[in-house]
Amino acid sequence: MPTTPPKTTPAKTAPTKKSSNPVPNKERIKMPRQHMPEQPPLVRAKQFTEVNLGYSAELARQEALRCLECAKPTCTRDCPVGVKVKDFVQLIVEGDYLGAAAKIREDNVLPAITGRVCPQEDHCEGACLLCKKGESLGIGYLERFVADYEQQHFDVTKIVKAPPTGKKVAIVGSGPSGLTAAGDLVQKGHQVHVFEALHEVGGVLVYGIPEFRLPKTIIRQQVDYMRAMGVEFETDVVVGRTVTIDELLEDEGYDAVFIGTGAGLPQFMGIPGEHLNGVYSANEFLTRINLMHAYEFPKYDEPMVDFRGKNVAVIGGGNTALDAIRSALRLGAGKAFILYRRSEAEMPARIEEIKHAKQEGIEFQVLAAPLEFLDDGKGWLRAARCQKMELGEPDASGRRRPVPIEGSEYEIPLTVAVIAIGTTANPIVQTTTPGLATTKRGYIQADETTQKTSRKGVFAGGDIVTGGATVILAMGAGRRAAKSIDEYLTTGQWDQ
Amino acid sequence: MFKIVNAQFIAPGIKRFVINAPRIARKQRPGQFVIVRVNETGERIPLTIERSDPESGTVNIVVQSIGKTTHLLNSLETGDSILDIVGPLGKPSEITNFGTVVVMGGGVGTAMAYPTAAAMKRAGNRVISILGGRNKDLVILENEMRGVSDTVFVTTDDGSYADKGLVTDKLRQLIENGTRIDLVLAVGPIPMMRAVADMTRKERIRTLVSLNPIMIDGTGMCGGCRVLVEGKSEFACVDGPEFDAHRVDFAVLVQRNAMYRDAERRSMEAFKRECELEKRKAAEPADEVACALEGK
Ligand SMILES: Cc1cc2nc3c(=O)[nH]c(=O)nc-3n(C[C@H](O)[C@H](O)[C@H](O)COP(=O)(O)OP(=O)(O)OC[C@H]3O[C@@H](n4cnc5c(N)ncnc54)[C@H](O)[C@@H]3O)c2cc1C
Ligand SMILES: Cc1cc2nc3c(=O)[nH]c(=O)nc-3n(C[C@H](O)[C@H](O)[C@H](O)COP(=O)(O)OP(=O)(O)OC[C@H]3O[C@@H](n4cnc5c(N)ncnc54)[C@H](O)[C@@H]3O)c2cc1C
Ligand code: SF4
Ligand code: SF4
Ligand code: FES
Numbered sequence: 136m137p138t139t140p141p142k143t144t145p146a147k148t149a150p151t152k153k154s155s156n157p158v159p160n161k162e163r164i165k166m167p168r169q170h171m172p173e174q175p176p177l178v179r180a181k182q183f184t185e186v187n188l189g190y191s192a193e194l195a196r197q198e199a200l201r202c203l204e205c206a207k208p209t210c211t212r213d214c215p216v217g218v219k220v221k222d223f224v225q226l227i228v229e230g231d232y233l234g235a236a237a238k239i240r241e242d243n244v245l246p247a248i249t250g251r252v253c254p255q256e257d258h259c260e261g262a263c264l265l266c267k268k269g270e271s272l273g274i275g276y277l278e279r280f281v282a283d284y285e286q287q288h289f290d291v292t293k294i295v296k297a298p299p300t301g302k303k304v305a306i307v308g309s310g311p312s313g314l315t316a317a318g319d320l321v322q323k324g325h326q327v328h329v330f331e332a333l334h335e336v337g338g339v340l341v342y343g344i345p346e347f348r349l350p351k352t353i354i355r356q357q358v359d360y361m362r363a364m365g366v367e368f369e370t371d372v373v374v375g376r377t378v379t380i381d382e383l384l385e386d387e388g389y390d391a392v393f394i395g396t397g398a399g400l401p402q403f404m405g406i407p408g409e410h411l412n413g414v415y416s417a418n419e420f421l422t423r424i425n426l427m428h429a430y431e432f433p434k435y436d437e438p439m440v441d442f443r444g445k446n447v448a449v450i451g452g453g454n455t456a457l458d459a460i461r462s463a464l465r466l467g468a469g470k471a472f473i474l475y476r477r478s479e480a481e482m483p484a485r486i487e488e489i490k491h492a493k494q495e496g497i498e499f500q501v502l503a504a505p506l507e508f509l510d511d512g513k514g515w516l517r518a519a520r521c522q523k524m525e526l527g528e529p530d531a532s533g534r535r536r537p538v539p540i541e542g543s544e545y546e547i548p549l550t551v552a553v554i555a556i557g558t559t560a561n562p563i564v565q566t567t568t569p570g571l572a573t574t575k576r577g578y579i580q581a582d583e584t585t586q587k588t589s590r591k592g593v594f595a596g597g598d599i600v601t602g603g604a605t606v607i608l609a610m611g612a613g614r615r616a617a618k619s620i621d622e623y624l625t626t627g628q629w630d631q
Numbered sequence: 632m633f634k635i636v637n638a639q640f641i642a643p644g645i646k647r648f649v650i651n652a653p654r655i656a657r658k659q660r661p662g663q664f665v666i667v668r669v670n671e672t673g674e675r676i677p678l679t680i681e682r683s684d685p686e687s688g689t690v691n692i693v694v695q696s697i698g699k700t701t702h703l704l705n706s707l708e709t710g711d712s713i714l715d716i717v718g719p720l721g722k723p724s725e726i727t728n729f730g731t732v733v734v735m736g737g738g739v740g741t742a743m744a745y746p747t748a749a750a751m752k753r754a755g756n757r758v759i760s761i762l763g764g765r766n767k768d769l770v771i772l773e774n775e776m777r778g779v780s781d782t783v784f785v786t787t788d789d790g791s792y793a794d795k796g797l798v799t800d801k802l803r804q805l806i807e808n809g810t811r812i813d814l815v816l817a818v819g820p821i822p823m824m825r826a827v828a829d830m831t832r833k834e835r836i837r838t839l840v841s842l843n844p845i846m847i848d849g850t851g852m853c854g855g856c857r858v859l860v861e862g863k864s865e866f867a868c869v870d871g872p873e874f875d876a877h878r879v880d881f882a883v884l885v886q887r888n889a890m891y892r893d894a895e896r897r898s899m900e901a902f903k904r905e906c907e908l909e910k911r912k913a914a915e916p917a918d919e920v921a922c923a924l925e926g927k
Contacts (some may be wrong), residue, residue, distance in 0.1 A: 416855075
């Protein structure tokens, strides 16, 4: 319900439904994008509390007023789950924040998370018409605003769901794909049980992405919300080891299984010295810090190598690399830098993260890669021998290929090196599930629209199908899977 | 939460727990382990499953007090609970009829070798067990090992029980006597496993060791447990924990296990202080206090 009824006549150009936005379209274009309030760089670089502080209601309204309410909204077209941006933004203008949250939830069950971590520049915001005239609408910030508002004001007892169907679904893995599938399926009246290998629910959201970017309380609230809807969670179960997919289907009476186990296997570079003390995979480094709370040692028992005042380098240019190096900075690294073999333009990380990292004092050594990690004679890392690169022809990914420059080798002293060059599929489920077809690289084969695998009643989605991608793509897959699982459970039909 | 059905010290500083964990009990194979997190602020540590009972849904672990986490664990009693236990993890031991298998257990390593020894016996092998400990009290599971072995030798470093010497001395004797040995499985402290490897390498006797690098998840996700096997990194939690002893780089294992020594010492000292405080608060005789610092 609108709290402040529109007083001015809507702009003539406003399309379809009557707009409550009092600002004429040509004025909207001139309005500047509202900045996200954030902690000052030098303060936040020393602590793990969230960098972005969130819009106030006033800022949110100011920002929402900028939306042009396009007749053919390209923002929605380029959002992987088709969030109805124009509509929810309009509800913000009307002051109906819970309504706005409900509107987003029609397509996206984890708005507090996507609002924070979606690479908006590649999706909704990148396609926003305002880009052509200046800066895009702050869709992520607005999404975050309403989700956080909803979190504080929503009454979970009001959740309505379909009557019980008597069908049971097992979800393997509690990352964004699994959580989304679980949320959708429980709403349809199915009984949903999520199995998670780790002791905490959330996948990469809890063990990978750090507190300063995505506070754990946000994930816990989302999970509590799902619990309130009736989803059961069982941690400490490694499917394939503790129980197999076949046992779930045959012995435990599950009617369908969704596999969302992510791409959790760290890749190393295969260069000399990777076994040295002080060389980490990004997964280990981030898991120690996030999941195991090493940043709160000794309150928590998890130890970390002491690199205070020393040099730390992370190898890679994605979100993972930036999360690792910014965590190292917060733990007291003297000099923290990124080593990336292409140029900054090719970095796959979110633009906002690159900006934040620079403000905090992270150094970017681009067009460089390590050749070898050097020993201090006692088994500890002393330095990395690196080589400079130049950009050659575009490769299969369309990005220009790094080519080593002969004779450009140099050494940098290092106490810790973190390897963040990507991950691959963990084979535990695939190797213990007979008849489950996989790709050459070990990912699970699943239909792109139904998420069906080669095994009847078994669906898969997220990074375990696509390889390391994004939260919103994993959620999209979870949603498609839930839809086709529901169809399968209702009709009993399985045609590939 | 996982309920402790029974907890008992079997030697100074070594405690056996029987824990209710039906899913794990159903699936466990010899050679596999669990990862345990005692409480909310705890780290995750790997422990071998000594035995499991699918009927009663319980698994046994035998824990030696080494640092903070094992001391904390060993302070728990029957009726207490452990926050997280996940497993069974790791590749099960390869069990076939090899012929004659020598199973060597050093200290708490005997508890880790026991399930494999029992399975080897069931598979028709002749099992010769060599158990060792620093002193009489630290030789554990002797009766259990007798139950699954054709012959059992016991050594103590100080001669306080059975033969004075090291388990490797016994192995040398067996080799020198011309005993036919088809496989050696050695589980214990790293120096012991390394010494066994050196000895059997010359004799070309196939030898397996169960490695104990630092672990976190136990599923192949972190890579922290990597060990160097013939110059190649392998993950002990999924590719092991048993490896061909002749290919393992023990020096790297020692080096990597020392990575957090300072932090571990700090944790242990803080834990001791906490225990002292509690003791004073409880104002009870020291031996009644739950902090299992005995055996130190
Ligand atoms: C450090 C880091 C930062 C990132 N930053 C961003 C970002 O800013 N924006 C963005 O969009 N994306 C980001 N990503 C990518 C994004 O997090 C992933 O694409 C997404 O989480 C994939 O979701 P998923 O559901 O497929 O799997 P995951 O999130 O990987 O979750 C899989 C879950 O399954 C569990 N599991 C695995 N095997 C088993 C088993 N056998 N039995 C039971 N459970 C099992 C795992 O423990 C895990 O909890 C980042 C990734 C990392 C690592
Ligand atoms: C596959 C496997 C099976 C094991 N089975 C048993 C068993 O049945 N009984 C038993 O008593 N012990 C077993 N261990 C060893 C046990 O995990 C360590 O003693 C324990 O982790 C020490 O923790 P702490 O906090 O008490 O000591 P700390 O003070 O933390 O460490 C003391 C030393 O233990 C090692 N260690 C530390 N943290 C870890 C960790 N997370 N994982 C592995 N090692 C670590 C390091 O070498 C360290 O220097 C096993 C280890 C592995 C890898
Ligand atoms: S879910 Fe992500 S891509 Fe879609 S509208 Fe929200 S922030 Fe944009
Ligand atoms: S493209 Fe931009 S301006 Fe147009 S409706 Fe979407 S958010 Fe509004
Ligand atoms: S313990 Fe993490 S990969 Fe082995």
